[in-house]
Amino acid sequence: MSFSTLLLLIIAFSLCSFFFSSSSAFKKIKSATSRPSALPKHYGQYSLAWTLFPAFLLLIVFTIIGPIYVDNFFKQQIALTEASYDKAKIELVLAMIKNISNGSISSDEPKILKLADEYSNYLSKIYLFRTLSVLLLSSILGIIISSNINILKNSRVKVETFYRILFFVSAVIAIFTTVGIIASLLYESLRFFALYPFFDFLFGLHWAPNIAIRSDQVAAQGSFGMLPVLLGTILVALIAMIVALPIGLFSAIYLAEFASKRVRDIIKPTLEVLAGIPTVVYGYFAALTAAPFIRKIGMTLGLDVSSESALAAGAVMGIMIIPFISSLSDDIINSVPQSLRDGSLGLGATKAETTIKVVLPAAFPGLVGAFLLAVSRAIGETMIVVMAAGLSANLTINPLETVTTVTVQIVSLLTGDTEFDDIKTLSAFGLGLALFAFTLILNVIALVVSRRLSEQYD
Amino acid sequence: MIDKNIDQLKRLKLRKNAEMRLKVYGILSISLALIMLSTLMISIGLSGYSALQQAYVKLEINVDSKKVLDEKGGFSNQKALLVNWDGIVSNSFITNFPEITKRSEKRSLRALMSSNAGYELRQYFQKNPDDLDENITIWLSASDDFDQYMKGRFNTSVDEKDRRLSNQQLKWIDFLAMEKISKLKFNTSFFVNADSREPESAGILGAVVGSTLTLTITILFALPLAVMASVYLEYFAKPGRLTDFIEVNINNLAAIPSIVFGLLGLSVFLGFFGLPRSAPLVGGLCLGLMTIPTIIIASRASIRAVPPSIKDAALALGASRMQAALHHVLPLAAPGILTGTIIGMAQALGETAPLLMIGMVAFIIETPDSFTSAATAMPVQIFMWSDSAERAFYERSSLAILFLVGFLIIMNSLAVFLRRKFEKKW
Numbered sequence: 013m014s015f016s017t018l019l020l021l022i023i024a025f026s027l028c029s030f031f032f033s034s035s036s037a038f039k040k041i042k043s044a045t046s047r048p049s050a051l052p053k054h055y056g057q058y059s060l061a062w063t064l065f066p067a068f069l070l071l072i073v074f075t076i077i078g079p080i081y082v083d084n085f086f087k088q089q090i091a092l093t094e095a096s097y098d099k100a101k102i103e104l105v106l107a108m109i110k111n112i113s114n115g116s117i118s119s120d121e122p123k124i125l126k127l128a129d130e131y132s133n134y135l136s137k138i139y140l141f142r143t144l145s146v147l148l149l150s151s152i153l154g155i156i157i158s159s160n161i162n163i164l165k166n167s168r169v170k171v172e173t174f175y176r177i178l179f180f181v182s183a184v185i186a187i188f189t190t191v192g193i194i195a196s197l198l199y200e201s202l203r204f205f206a207l208y209p210f211f212d213f214l215f216g217l218h219w220a221p222n223i224a225i226r227s228d229q230v231a232a233q234g235s236f237g238m239l240p241v242l243l244g245t246i247l248v249a250l251i252a253m254i255v256a257l258p259i260g261l262f263s264a265i266y267l268a269e270f271a272s273k274r275v276r277d278i279i280k281p282t283l284e285v286l287a288g289i290p291t292v293v294y295g296y297f298a299a300l301t302a303a304p305f306i307r308k309i310g311m312t313l314g315l316d317v318s319s320e321s322a323l324a325a326g327a328v329m330g331i332m333i334i335p336f337i338s339s340l341s342d343d344i345i346n347s348v349p350q351s352l353r354d355g356s357l358g359l360g361a362t363k364a365e366t367t368i369k370v371v372l373p374a375a376f377p378g379l380v381g382a383f384l385l386a387v388s389r390a391i392g393e394t395m396i397v398v399m400a401a402g403l404s405a406n407l408t409i410n411p412l413e414t415v416t417t418v419t420v421q422i423v424s425l426l427t428g429d430t431e432f433d434d435i436k437t438l439s440a441f442g443l444g445l446a447l448f449a450f451t452l453i454l455n456v457i458a459l460v461v462s463r464r465l466s467e468q469y470d
Numbered sequence: 471m472i473d474k475n476i477d478q479l480k481r482l483k484l485r486k487n488a489e490m491r492l493k494v495y496g497i498l499s500i501s502l503a504l505i506m507l508s509t510l511m512i513s514i515g516l517s518g519y520s521a522l523q524q525a526y527v528k529l530e531i532n533v534d535s536k537k538v539l540d541e542k543g544g545f546s547n548q549k550a551l552l553v554n555w556d557g558i559v560s561n562s563f564i565t566n567f568p569e570i571t572k573r574s575e576k577r578s579l580r581a582l583m584s585s586n587a588g589y590e591l592r593q594y595f596q597k598n599p600d601d602l603d604e605n606i607t608i609w610l611s612a613s614d615d616f617d618q619y620m621k622g623r624f625n626t627s628v629d630e631k632d633r634r635l636s637n638q639q640l641k642w643i644d645f646l647a648m649e650k651i652s653k654l655k656f657n658t659s660f661f662v663n664a665d666s667r668e669p670e671s672a673g674i675l676g677a678v679v680g681s682t683l684t685l686t687i688t689i690l691f692a693l694p695l696a697v698m699a700s701v702y703l704e705y706f707a708k709p710g711r712l713t714d715f716i717e718v719n720i721n722n723l724a725a726i727p728s729i730v731f732g733l734l735g736l737s738v739f740l741g742f743f744g745l746p747r748s749a750p751l752v753g754g755l756c757l758g759l760m761t762i763p764t765i766i767i768a769s770r771a772s773i774r775a776v777p778p779s780i781k782d783a784a785l786a787l788g789a790s791r792m793q794a795a796l797h798h799v800l801p802l803a804a805p806g807i808l809t810g811t812i813i814g815m816a817q818a819l820g821e822t823a824p825l826l827m828i829g830m831v832a833f834i835i836e837t838p839d840s841f842t843s844a845a846t847a848m849p850v851q852i853f854m855w856s857d858s859a860e861r862a863f864y865e866r867s868s869l870a871i872l873f874l875v876g877f878l879i880i881m882n883s884l885a886v887f888l889r890r891k892f893e894k895k896w
Contacts, residue, residue, distance in 0.1 A: 076743055172792040179702035182695040186719040186766070189759050193730060196737035259499040266496020279500060281886045286507050288813075288882045290820025292849040293871050296856045297510045300517075300864065331510070334503045364489035385725055392727020394823035395849075399856065419729050423826055426736065444733045448726065455725045459718070 013143045018071055022150045026063035029154035033059040033161055040163050049166035058167040059157040061174050067150035074142040082135055086127070093123075197448055200441030207435050208236050213442055215239060219405035219416075221425060221436050236439045238446060240405040244415030248326045248397060249390035251411055255330025256386065260337030261379070267338070268345040269367050280342070287335035295399030298328035303400055315412060320402035323411040329396050337386050344378035344462075345371060381462030388454035392447060394419040418447045511875070518868025524657035524670060525617040526609035527583065527646065529562045533595060535602035545599050555588030559610060566651060567642065578639055584611035586671040611659065612652060614669040614862035619643055620654055623861065660866065664837045665851065669862035672855070674870050676837045680750055680830070680845035681819060683838060687754020688761060688818050693811055695758075696765035697800075700807075703766075704773045705795045724763035731760045732827025740828060747829040748844040756824045761814035768810020772803040775894075805892035812885040816878050822849040848874050 013021075034056030041048045083106060090102050097105070105124070111117045112128035113135070119125055205213065216237015263283075267276055303324035310317030317323075348371050356366040372379070402414030403424055425440035537553050540546035560580040570576060584590075587610040595602060615634045618624045620643065630637055646652040664676025699720075707713040735756035739745045745752050776799050784794035825831065830846050831854065838845035846854070848870065855867035 079744055168790070172790060175792055176702075176706055179698045179706060182698040183702040183707070183716050185695055185699065186716055186723060186763065189723060189734075189762075190719045192738055193726070193734045196734055196741075197730075200737055259503055262495045262499035263503060266493065266500060270493050270496060281883075283503070284886065285879055285882045288816050288820070288878050289507075289510075289875055290822065290849050290878065292820070292822045292853050293514070293875060294510070296852065296867065296871060297514065299856065301510075301513050331503075331506045334506075338503070362485050362489045364492040365485065367492065388725060389727075392729065394727070394729045394826075395853065398823075398826075399853065419727070419823070422729060422733070423823070426733075427826055427829075427831055441733065441737070444730060448730050451725065451727055451730075452722065455722050458725075459721060 013139070015071070015075055018143060018146055019068070022064060022067045022071070022146065025150045025154055026060045029063040029158045030056040030060040033158040036158070037161050037163055040161065044163060046164065048163040050163075050168035054168040054171050055161050055163070057171045059154060061171065062157045063150050063154035066153060067146050070149055071142070071146045074138075074146070078138045078142060079135070082131070082138060085134070086131055089127070193448065197441055197445040200438055201445045204435065204438035204442045207438065212236070213238055217407060219421070221421070221439055234436065234439075236442070238418075238443065240407040241416055241418055241421055241443070242446070243407060243409070244322065244401070244405065245391055245417040245419075247322050247409055247411065247415055248329065248401060248417055249387060251323060251326025252329035252333055252390045253383075253387060255327050256333035256337050257383065260334045261341055263334070263338040264341035264345060265367060268342050269363065269371065280339070283335040283338055287339065291332060291393060291395040292399075294328050294332045295395040298324050298396050298400035302328050310412060317412045318402070318414040320400060320414045321412050322401065322415045325397050325400040326411065328400065329390055329393055332393070332396065333386050333390060336389060337382060340382035340385065341379055344375050344382060347378070348374045377464040378462045381458040384454045384458035384461070388451040388458070391454075392419065392451050394423060398423050418443050422447070514868045514871050517865055518872050520621050520623070521660060521865040521869035522657055523621070523654040524659065525612040525620045525652055526655050527563065527612050527652045528607060528609055529559065530605060530607055531558060531562050531591065532605050533558065533602050535599075538595060538602065539599065545596050550592055550596070553592070555592045556585070559583055559587045559591055566646065575638070578636065579642060582613055582616050582639060582642065584613050584668055584670045586666070586668050587611055590671075609653075609655065611670045614860055616643055616652070617670055618862055620647060620652070623865070660869065664835055665833060665846070665854075666835060669858075669860045669866060672863070672866060674848065674851060674873065676834060677846050677848045677851035677870070679837050681847040683750035683841055683845060684753040684757065684847055685815060685819060687751055687841060688758045689811070689815060691755060691758035692761045692765055692814065696762045697769055697807060699762075700766050700769035700773060701795055701800065704770055705791060720763045720766055724767060728760055728821055729823040729827065731756050732824030734759070735824060735828045746842050746844075748832050748834075748846075749842045750838065750845045751841040752828050753825050753830050753847065754841075756828060757818040757821060760821065760824065761818050764814040764817060765807070765810050768813065769803065769807045772806020772810070773799060775806065776802045805888055809885045809889045812881055812888070816881040816885070819881075820849055820874065820878055822853055825850050826853075
């Protein structure tokens with residue numbers, strides 16, 4: 013039975029047990045002489061939880077572990093029968109067996125056909141086992157719990173404890189996600205660094221991930237020095253910040269300190285809605301409108317502008333970040349206590365003087381935090397640069413030339429059919445790790461810096 | 471005294487000027503931001519609106535029913551495969567130009583019809599088998615270059631050799647347009663088709679369905695987890711290292727580049743769990759992990775905004791903490807949670823990078839029909855079309871952007887509206 017049918021079945025089971033238990037609890041309460049400890053629905057929820065969750069967990073475990081187990085089993089089988097095969101060859105044979113067993117290719121080798129047959133038999137046995145065990149677990153638990161309802165036992169407390177555990181687990185998912193990200197990036201990156209020296213990756217001046225066609229070629233493998241890529245990323249982010257920071261900051265100052273309530277009520281939601289425009293739209297604009305426009309202007313000025321210049325990507329990225337900076341800074345400026353302003357105005361300062369000499373210094377840590385978050389966003393931004401920046405890694409700081417960024421390289425290395433053992437694929441995870449570390453540091457600094465503001469005036 | 475007064479007045483004027491300047495900078499920045507953003511939308515709108523129309527050619531066609539019907543009189547797919555539909559289309563098309571006899575000229579004439587026109591004809595007869603054996607008039611798609619020329623988007627100033635249409639072909643198109651044999655009509659194929667190699671029959675339906683499937687997974691996965699996590703953090707978490715660590719993690723995850731979630735999906739969901747590539751299931755899970763922090767942050771803020779007196783009253787009347795949270799606080803916080811969810815979903819709908827990582831960038835002709843079939847999503851479709859060589863894909867990509875952005879603006883405005891409507895001052 014498929015995953016979704018099984019899931020629906022155990023949900024149906026648990027609903028049955030819910031209704032059965034609550035109605036039987038209701039009857040028992042009605043005829044009982046002593047006071048019940050909980051409402052009928054709590055007994056229902058109690059047996060629902062026992063019918064649903066253990067079976068659900070079992071289903072998930074089987075679905076994940078089952079195919080992995082079968083694969084490993086067959087790898088051993090193949091290794092036993094064909095002792096000469098190395099690891100890669102075994103993987104290849106296994107992939108072939110899988111494809112044959114699900115009917116997408118065919119083969120005329122009897123050995124492989126036999127294995128494929130065994131494979132699909134084995135897999136269907138596993139799935140049958142999954143179906144039986146999940147349904148058994150669910151129904152047995154459901155029947156036991158719902159036929160043994162004791163209204164003197166307080167099932168509300170039990171149900172609430174269960175809820176509390178469930179809530180706790182969902183809160184911990186945030187930690188799991190972070191751990192998952194770090195673990196998967198580290199795992200793949202370590203495999204990459206086993207093939208390519210770590211320091212060459214970190215400080216290499218040449219990025220050309222093209223695998224050599226012949227193994228005896230001079231550059232037998234691509235060259236993965238990430239400095240040019242990093243420099244390109246920083247260049248694009250710098251241009252973006254040069255565009256976004258003054259515009260965003262001045263907009264925020266005006267909105268927070270000078271604008272009337274009516275203007276604020278119109279502009280702020282507008283900027284918020286604009287912050288929701290997908291980045292692929294900015295990328296489209298950058299590639300098809302901004303880049304040709306900048307190239308044209310450059311030509312009339314006699315400059316040689318590349319058609320995928322860092323300037324175009326950076327400027328459009330800046331436009332994207334304006335609403336981000338302005339709304340963050342606006343909140344921060346607003347959170348400066350009014351008493352500071354009143355004091356300054358009371359001493360005879362103008363509004364502008366108050367803003368520049370009192371409010372902004374007070375808001376400074378928060379603004380730095382917002383700025384760092386914006387930088388981390390610019391560095392991690394993908395679609396604009398994928399569409400408007402180039403692929404060739406030039407070690408340059410000239411904004412009119414083509415540069416490439418970390419995210420562009422990750423996308424270009426990983427789109428299309430990728431094999432996990434390929435050094436190019438693995439290098440993308442190396443870049444991903446660098447990106448993650450970089451933005452993590454920026455985020456943490458931003459968090460620490462902006463906490464200072466709230467501590468200062470509380 | 472008088473001198474000092476004048477001096478003060480001068481200084482006051484300078485100070486007032488400084489204030490004016492600051493104000494002007496502010497107004498300038500806001501207008502600059504708005505101008506840039508409207509330029510963006512207008513330029514996309516201008517290049518996209520024309521994709522609402524599409525060039526069609528009127529053809530008169532008669533198809534023998536014996537060729538396509540089986541013995542019972544039903545449409546036979548097997549027989550229809552053997553019919554040369556393209557031939558029928560081009561023969562009928564060529565009758566508009568009786569003076570043309572040369573083979574090479576015929577070939578360049580045939581190129582004016584879409585290569586999918588034969589398929590459209592077959593679809594038509596499949597739906598209307600009664601029209602077989604009759605002389606019918608049918609509008610079929612012209613080629614994308616034809617379409618672009620009729621919309622005035624074909625650059626005729628280029629040297630003839632470097633153009634995709636020759637002068638002769640342009641003359642034929644002019645003739646067809648003048649005789650009203652070809653016309654720009656509403657582009658229905660854009661809304662009912664999935665992707666295609668031919669721009670004239672490429673549509674967004676496949677991507678829309680893909681996005682819907684993906685977001686269904688996202689919301690089913692993210693909303694319950696996020697709400698449960700925020701109730702835990704606000705009501706049950708004891709202050710301590712673990713709680714602090716969870717909070718730092720959530721804040722940090724909210725600021726991690728989206729592409730990293732794609733890498734996570736690629737290596738964990740595809741690599742480790744062996745889930746199918748390009749599937750909405752995997753895309754939805756990645757986007758879900760990405761939106762959970764957003765929803766948690768919004769939900770916690772709105773749970774915190776409910777005054778503690780409500781919880782205290784419930785507790786005083788004998789409710790357990792869980793009952794106070796679930797029966798009294800959570801319903802009052804629901805509008806805020808809803809707002810946060812809408813914003814998170816809007817973000818997920820516009821997100822492209824993680825989907826590229828897990829292979830939802832494939833060229834898929836069929837509209838996806840399940841959570842595990844290969845699919846693409848709206849923003850990815852836009853990305854793919856804007857990367858294509860044919861000019862006609864640009865305007866389709868712009869039109870798709872208009873739809874996506876329109877939908878997102880509706881979602882975000884709804885969120886802003888809900889927030890205003892249910893914003894309570896306790």
